[in-house]
Amino acid sequence: MAPPTGPRGGTHRYVPRGSRGGGISKRRATTKTDRDGDVAMDAPVSGGANGNSVRGGVTRGGRGSRSGRDSVTRPTRGSSRIAQSIRNYGTDPGRASKAGFGRVTLKVQGYRDNKAANNSDGGRRRLLEFIERKASRPDGSKPVTIGKTVVDDDFVWISVRKDDVPDVLRVSGHPYAGAPLTITETDEKMPNPEEARMSQSALELKQNMTAVLAKRYNAEQRLLDLSALGADNTLVGMGTFDSQSTAQKAFKVLMQIVGLQYKRPDEKKEALQAVSLARNDIIDVDQVFSLANALPDLKRLDLSSNKIETLSNLSKWRNRFKQLEELHLTGNPITALPNYVPELLQWFPSLQNLNGQQVRTVEEAAASLKALEPTPIPQFPSNLRDGDNNIAPQFLQAFFALFDTDRARLAVEFYDEDSLFSLAIIPNSGRNLPWRSYMKFSRNIHKFNSRNPQLLQRLFSGGSQIGDLWKALPATRHPSIEEPGQWLVDGHTFSHLADPSGQVESAMGLIIIVNGRFEEADASTNTFGTRTFTRTFVLGPSKPSNPPPRHVYRVISDQMTLHDWTASPPPATAPQPTVESQAPIPAIPIHPTISPISVPPPVVGAMVPDENMKAQLIRELSKRTGMTLEYSELCLTGVANWNFDSALRAFEEQKPNLPSTAFVSAV
């Protein structure tokens, strides 16, 4: 069913297609709207309703088709336009009496291509105003107004006064919203959109359908009884069951009208909790699929005494009706199938009562519904396994301090001629700050094809090149690496890097992934603010040839991805001295040896881990603390309440009091 075209249709929003014979038959003519987008259901008949020439006709249902004076009385247009219309009509007393008299039909082509065609009314209103404005003399001495308008697939047909024709034709060739308009005079008859007959019957149809619904609604039980629709005299009288397809369409229409009865979804959810579709000869729920769209929160559904044979006849509703608690299939062949009950239990997570039998308890239903909710992988503190020599924290501390203050020195000290650096940005992640300063350096392979020269150009190699690039980037200030809640640092050592000395086959490396944020001050755009970033370092042993001051390691690879995931609005102009107002990154200190005690609770939503996760938490805590699994579990289940972080803290506090048996092996 085509959606209504009127943007503010109100209660008239839905007008079904087709009208002949009062039934619901497939017709090509669609809803017509007037100039303001209202669905005009009440327009009178205008002559010659043969409809043959209409393709998707939409009329402007205004002056031309009605009394010809509608625009005078319609309040929705601008007052100057009304005045203009009054002037026009006033100076030509003869013309309004008969639509089309002394008028010429013009065809406007090209409006489909323009940008405004995506407006809610297809850009018609703007188009007409544009033509009127352009055709009118600038001094206002001869305003031009367009009369009757009909829109079909290719043209806008407009009717204008004969003496306005040259002025209107002058507009032809003018670009309008990006596409040139072509306006030509034509002798063809303006297509007639069959307006009156269709809307009349549409209105009738809607009234009939609404009456059917009203009759079948039981407010007390919040039940819409749509059983045995085939025996409904009103529907039968409308020709609803003349064929299978009309019956299905009629059901869709009914569902649409159900939707229109309620302004808000929660109102609908409250007022309509049960539907009976019993005794409707339903073979496959596809025939009544729209129920799932109209009433997704249905709690009780009666499908008894239909002709549903197999699970696949029900499968269209799989994963629909998540709230469905009660389902009746008695009197359908499917109930003879051996396996259908467990299958349905899976399809409908809230189902508790099937054919009058309890199949789940309330609690089980709640649990199975809950199981459908995705549960993000829980957040653990930073996990840095750098071989216990504290290289990573030291490196990061030195690195970010120098990056904020002396990037040239940083590039010289930690990078050599083979070091790589690149940055990539995700501009659509937020508009906290402009992206301009980074845009031309962004190396997002996702957006590049493999032949793109920027693949090479935007990969910076060698300390001097990298240092030069950094000079061009905005100034930054990273929080102290020891500041809790600001950093998430993961990493580990790995083998099989190339050994720079060439003595052994492979060397150990250290990969560090930092998720954090920094404050940025961009002099070129004069903006301040906070940016979030992910930065990946691969460290490897220094080359013997590296100049002093030689660290034992050098940066092999440094990749920075900038994003903007802060939820709060951007700070106006002043730099934000604190970052507390920003959406915090759940984080714990980077290494237990740095600040094991002053750990804030991680900012993870209340999370109740399942058994599997609990086991993981226990193992992890045991690994970190050296406690036995039993003690780790005790620690987690106690005050910590499965909060890993609180458990760690509790451990630190209680450590001296713990018996030696609490630890895996007494040392």
Next chain:
Amino acid sequence: MALSRSETSIRCSAEAAKVFVDWYYQSVNEGKPVAGAYVTNNATYRASGHPPSDICANGLVVATPEEWDQMLAQQRFIPANAAASAATTSTTIGRSPPSAVNYDVECYDAHVINPDFRFAAPPALLTDGKAHGSGESNGAGVRMMVMVSVSGTVTFGLEKDAPKQHFSDVFILVPNWDVIAKHGSRGTRRYIVASQTYRAY
């Protein structure tokens, strides 16, 4: 020529990253297991004594790729018994439930961190000169260890206002010799995961 060789590596690493990222997130979004793409499950690497893939998800060390698959499955909303029951019941009806968790990759970048990766490499790829007569000299653009840094959005749920998180996923990829040694082979498993560090917040 040194320059063209590094150019080859850069282009090949980008290509490898693209193939891998496309395959990986499509699999994850479709609920297909990804464990096969980890060094842990590669016979050649294991036979040569390579340590298992290092997987760390939101700060938690994940022991095996299979466990990671399980965590991803758990994160998706499919009830624990759904997969099993779908396998047992002969009636595979309609489509499988739409995955409620969707990873949308917005950005990735790749660096060759070891352009001369030799571990467990077949001798043919280690010798100087032409390998397989294909012009791929000395395994350039093949014998690479590549760091791939991926960022994007993960959406939990199908509703329009479903909660979202930012994710970053950093991989170290190494050549899958079994596939590369076969001349002309292309496809998803040319590189496998030696390390993965995942964070979503």
